[in-house]
Amino acid sequence: MRFMMQDSIMAAGAVCTAGSKMLYNFKAPLSATVYEKCLKKGMEFVGFTLPCEFGADSLFDSLDGLDPAVTALSEGRCDAVLCNDVFGKLRRQAPLNGLIYMQPAYGTVSRYGLIPAVSSMDQIGVLCREFKDGLAVLSAISGYDSFDGTSLPAITYDYNTGREREGTVGLPGSIFGEIRLADNAIASEIELKYFELLAPVFYILACAEISNNTTRYDGVKFGYRAEDAGNLEELYIKSRSEGFGRDIQLASVMGCMVLSHEHYDGLYYKSMQVRRLVKEYYAGLLEKVDAIALPVKLDGRGKYEQAGLYALPLLGGFACVSVPYKNNCLQFVCARGKENAMFSLAWEGMQ
Amino acid sequence: MTDESLKLFEASAKLEFDSDTRQWAAGAVNRLEESFEKLGQVDTRDAAPLISVLDMRNVFREDIAKKPVTREELLSLAPEEYDGYFQVPRTIE
Numbered sequence: 001m002r003f004m005m006q007d008s009i010m011a012a013g014a015v016c017t018a019g020s021k022m023l024y025n026f027k028a029p030l031s032a033t034v035y036e037k038c039l040k041k042g043m044e045f046v047g048f049t050l051p052c053e054f055g056a057d058s059l060f061d062s063l064d065g066l067d068p069a070v071t072a073l074s075e076g077r078c079d080a081v082l083c084n085d086v087f088g089k090l091r092r093q094a095p096l097n098g099l100i101y102m103q104p105a106y107g108t109v110s111r112y113g114l115i116p117a118v119s120s121m122d123q124i125g126v127l128c129r130e131f132k133d134g135l136a137v138l139s140a141i142s143g144y145d146s147f148d149g150t151s152l153p154a155i156t157y158d159y160n161t162g163r164e165r166e167g168t169v170g171l172p173g174s175i176f177g178e179i180r181l182a183d184n185a186i187a188s189e190i191e192l193k194y195f196e197l198l199a200p201v202f203y204i205l206a207c208a209e210i211s212n213n214t215t216r217y218d219g220v221k222f223g224y225r226a227e228d229a230g231n232l233e234e235l236y237i238k239s240r241s242e243g244f245g246r247d248i249q250l251a252s253v254m255g256c257m258v259l260s261h262e263h264y265d266g267l268y269y270k271s272m273q274v275r276r277l278v279k280e281y282y283a284g285l286l287e288k289v290d291a292i293a294l295p296v297k298l299d300g301r302g303k304y305e306q307a308g309l310y311a312l313p314l315l316g317g318f319a320c321v322s323v324p325y326k327n328n329c330l331q332f333v334c335a336r337g338k339e340n341a342m343f344s345l346a347w348e349g350m351q
Numbered sequence: 352m353t354d355e356s357l358k359l360f361e362a363s364a365k366l367e368f369d370s371d372t373r374q375w376a377a378g379a380v381n382r383l384e385e386s387f388e389k390l391g392q393v394d395t396r397d398a399a400p401l402i403s404v405l406d407m408r409n410v411f412r413e414d415i416a417k418k419p420v421t422r423e424e425l426l427s428l429a430p431e432e433y434d435g436y437f438q439v440p441r442t443i444e
Contacts, residue, residue: 026428029420060379107405120403146412150405197393200386211364218365220437225430232442236365249366250376256363257356257380270390272400277393279401304383317404 002078007048010113018115019051022217022243032113034141041140054117059247080137081127088310091322092296095329102126102134105336106317107152110145118209121314131347135159165344167290182349198308204271211255279316286335291342296329325349352380
């Protein structure tokens, strides 16, 4: 099995940029746990793919270039790519290009050695062509890691599943018109409660966390340093303004805004409260069905209006998988512990 | 979002936009702020803030020493270092 990693996951000694000029010369001082685990399983590492800066591609625009991980896999340069897909680019692009993106539940896969972007939602997943390859890689990288404080205590993960298992799929009628399911799926109508709130909650929390996570880039300890700074304050400002792209800059500024005294209660704190409601509602729903199915894009809606599709699993810490399914491209979402049932449902409907 | 507010938050973030970027940023923030207003309509009186999706508290690992990244390895990543320290421009005028 040949695998690649997004250039935000570290391999000791190799330059790791997270797609940012700010880290153009950053040589990783350690290796990510997922990298070590893949090597231990005898997988062959064949290189990195360049993500957009901290994974936040055109966060505030509608542009959306093809992700190099999708290109690398489509061209057959590897069998799987380890990625961190917070903003949904891979979950959207993978099935549209005949590929699969598997995202484990939060806490399942170690994030040690991943350059953080949105810590409460960062989670390493697997982009692959074949279901069996993705499941093998996911089984290899899952499991407890004492170096990650969000790693769930020792549980053995075995995602070796077939495609025949029957299961119930929650379908939100408010989004889908007619949809054809595979023979192993029993449809159950669900209400997509809070959907219009998911994008604002996600943006507020994501910007706050990006803002915090990028404070470490100051031109002093590693990475890019601007030339000709007259004093330390100027060094910080020039290095950061020249080193970050404009989406990350605006996310950092917005993060400062939502965390400011003026906006903290009404935006940041409120978003964390709404996140609680969202998590509890969908966790309850996911007890009644094996998975929820969502489209990977909504025609006629802008990027921001679609952000809820990708935010839903992350806000609840649920697992998901995006696949080309029958005549659609779908993202299935499930609770932790029900992954194999979800994978089976998704696999059966693949073209 | 006014220009003045934006400049204030730029300063907090240790960033400085040029005028084109500031204009683009103000437009983007203003568009988002409209949707943020929806949050105010949600009744969250009984909802505790969700800080982590995992119910884990006080996470420790066993107290076993492992090889840390060394001072030399970390300093080798610095843009400038001098005699075992990070070097920065003069901080006292």
